[in-house]
Amino acid sequence: MRHALRISYRGTDLAGWQRQDNAPTVQEHVERALTRLAGSTVSVVGSGRTDAGVHARAQVAHVDLESPLPCKALVLGTNTLLPDTIRVLSAARMPGDFHARFSAVGKRYVYRWSTEPVVSPLEALLRAALDARADLDLMAEATRVFVGRRDFAAFANAGGAHTTSVREVTRCELVRDGSHLELIVEGEGFLKGMVRSIAGTLVEVSVGRMALDDLAELFEGGERSQAGPTAPARGLCLERVFYPPELEALDVFPVGAAWS
């Protein structure tokens, strides 16, 4: 029986989503917890990977369970077996052809900075520090360059598996609230390290190390080294995974009403 899970994690001390040897990953923790709960091996398929140190407000994964289990029991039971940096927020029974990765039509990432001279420990786990000299207006202007269907090769870190580096970014927007600065990026799919490379490039523009006018040519066969550095993982969060209306309409990921 196929189930979708909405999973949130604080990535600080985790080695990312994807199962790997000798490092604590989210996928492995959730698989272990579910296997123990279900009494038989459970594989967890996520909507995509997140890198070490990156957070998720709502990653989505699917699992197949042999025996039926009420969704509430599934959520609460799994959570008692997970470290407190990982929580299943909700679960829902899904059509058998639902696939966390292949059914997804888009994702929203948010990159967070603080513009305080010293970032409070209350915020430092989820925010990177932004240089006080950063020109935020210039930074906001630069976000526009990234919207559209482009070759993001210059923004892809090594190690990703992709046949083309062309991606469509449908939203790239800077939101400011006092000393809190958030970059919201949405798109159908992303290359490895792409959002953090965009964030790092925006920082370069904001402090005058890169010119706004030079950004366009990064999309004309630019090398990774020409774009800005990869921004620190701590600032990045996978906020949401989007699915087609007919799946969302099934109330797949109820917020605040997970107990169906």
Place this chain on the structure above:
Amino acid sequence: MRHALRISYRGTDLAGWQRQDNAPTVQEHVERALTRLAGSTVSVVGSGRTDAGVHARAQVAHVDLESPLPCKALVLGTNTLLPDTIRVLSAARMPGDFHARFSAVGKRYVYRWSTEPVVSPLEALLRAALDARADLDLMAEATRVFVGRRDFAAFANAGGAHTTSVREVTRCELVRDGSHLELIVEGEGFLKGMVRSIAGTLVEVSVGRMALDDLAELFEGGERSQAGPTAPARGLCLERVFYPPELEALDVFPVGAAWS
């Protein structure tokens, strides 16, 4: 030379503010760091204690330094010697009679809850979970009972040193933003555990375990056991310490401009 420090800490793994044997406290960490930086013993005097697990956005302390040190160097130098759960946000030279505790005229605490069925690990360090059945309107109404000059004996945990349990609460207000619920409490001074006892009592009212009408008699010689339980430390944060206008006017605690 007297200096004031604005200090922020994530209390999760700290044993509170006050120096003690065999446990990591904020006061001890800051004293050790400053002593190492200054090359001679430095004592740190805080505006008051916070309990184990409680956070501070801006605790205030004063220190006397033998040799002058630019405030920026004091902040940055101290921070390199502190664990990442504690940061000095800013420093300022103060008149010799400034006293972090005795010059203070009030404090603002905030207690935070999440009303999500499962609290995300992105928020769980700073928010307690609130029962989904809580009646928030009733809870908001109950906050009014706490405003004024009252005998808070029923809200004081054992171990505090005070000659009278009468305190004046000048603000007690519930603010809701989606699934985020914040209780803002201001007053001249607080008894040990007082804000968490108020928070715990409000929860009892919200879920119907205590009647709104019965709260008033808690101030008429009520016992600690009659009020609600002490709410979890993780939800409480010392947000701000207030000083008289003439001291605030000295730009003692510049926010976002700490480099004087």
